Amino acid sequence: MKVFQNKVEVILDALPYIRKFQGAVAVVKYGGSAMIDPELKREVARDVALLHYIGMKPVVVHGGGKEINNWLARLGKKAEFAPNGLRVTDKDTMEIAEMVLGRIGKEIVELLQHHGEAKSVSLSGKDAGLLQAEKMRSEYDLGYVGEVTAVNTDIISNLLEDGYIPVISSVALGADGQTYNVNADTAACKIAKELEAAKLYLMTDVDGILDKNKKLIHRINRKEAEVLIEQGIISGGMIPKIKSALEVLSIGVQSVHIINGTLEHSLLLETLTSAGVGTMATWD
Ligand SMILES: Nc1ncnc2c1ncn2[C@@H]1O[C@H](COP(=O)(O)OP(=O)(O)OP(=O)(O)O)[C@@H](O)[C@H]1O
Numbered sequence: 001m002k003v004f005q006n007k008v009e010v011i012l013d014a015l016p017y018i019r020k021f022q023g024a025v026a027v028v029k030y031g032g033s034a035m036i037d038p039e040l041k042r043e044v045a046r047d048v049a050l051l052h053y054i055g056m057k058p059v060v061v062h063g064g065g066k067e068i069n070n071w072l073a074r075l076g077k078k079a080e081f082a083p084n085g086l087r088v089t090d091k092d093t094m095e096i097a098e099m100v101l102g103r104i105g106k107e108i109v110e111l112l113q114h115h116g117e118a119k120s121v122s123l124s125g126k127d128a129g130l131l132q133a134e135k136m137r138s139e140y141d142l143g144y145v146g147e148v149t150a151v152n153t154d155i156i157s158n159l160l161e162d163g164y165i166p167v168i169s170s171v172a173l174g175a176d177g178q179t180y181n182v183n184a185d186t187a188a189c190k191i192a193k194e195l196e197a198a199k200l201y202l203m204t205d206v207d208g209i210l211d212k213n214k215k216l217i218h219r220i221n222r223k224e225a226e227v228l229i230e231q232g233i234i235s236g237g238m239i240p241k242i243k244s245a246l247e248v249l250s251i252g253v254q255s256v257h258i259i260n261g262t263l264e265h266s267l268l269l270e271t272l273t274s275a276g277v278g279t280m281a282t283w284d
């Protein structure tokens with residue numbers, strides 16, 4: 001009996017959060033190792049479906065860097081890097097990336113439908129003019145790496161209205177007719193902005209932003225983040241994450257959370273408990 005009472009208490013504790021987030025759009029950027037481990041994939045899908053069933057409107061945006069690398073290796077394609085260390089996306093790599101990302105999207109749909117029993121539809125940023133891009137301006141030619149220039153979320157709003165969970169891959173169409181690979185954190189941020197999301201979650205494979213002693217920073221504001229970038233403590237894939245976080249905060253998205261997707265139920269803990277996990281980014 002005690003076990004059941006404890007369970008009921010957990011549900012009751014979540015009640016204020018469930019009430020607060022009724023109808024709220026939550027954009028979840030899904031990436032890193034949490035996308036590789038089959039057990040974790042199922043858990044993440046169930047968590048997203050649960051948010052949907054308690055009345056939130058989740059939108060999933062995904063990358064797939066690791067899986068694209070696996071396929072490039074399987075196809076014997078050598079990765080090419082610019083002198084500054086950034087990957088060059090040539091025509092073949094772009095085609096493979098588009099195929100792999102499409103496949104990942106359908107897999108997330110399968111998981112949401114099978115393990116979460118929630119209706120879901122996957123799209124690429126090329127569908128219905130969702131993500132438009134132009135070639136990224138950079139010191140070196142990075143090929144088909146794009147920067148998002150415009151977002152049209154009509155299709156997403158329609159899907160949410162009809163009760164679907166949209167799943168979006170970070171591929172965009174250029175005005176020049178080319179397909180571009182865009183950073184999934186940046187894409188998630190632009191989509192969250194356009195949808196006036198209440199929350200943006202950037203799910204990755206570390207606990208959040210770590211300080212110089214590798215300790216988790218629970219809360220970070222704009223000024224602190226800028227200092228850490230300058231000092232090189234925030235680097236690599238964490239830079240587009242924090243920059244996206246700050247961009248959406250500047251236009252009124254209430255909170256952005258960088259959370260560890262490899263930690264079971266991090267999404268639910270962050271949303272439905274006062275404890276919270278990961279790093280919460282705030283403006284001031
Ligand atoms: N200060 C920092 N705190 C935490 N992680 C950091 C920091 N600076 C750099 N990083 C790196 O950023 C990485 C997360 O970004 P990364 O782009 O690699 O993954 P992702 O965005 O989750 O996945 P994907 O790019 O495939 O969608 C971490 O694994 C870590 O190596």
Ligand SMILES: [Mg+2]
Nearest residue numbers: 031063185237
């Ligand atoms: Mg990344």
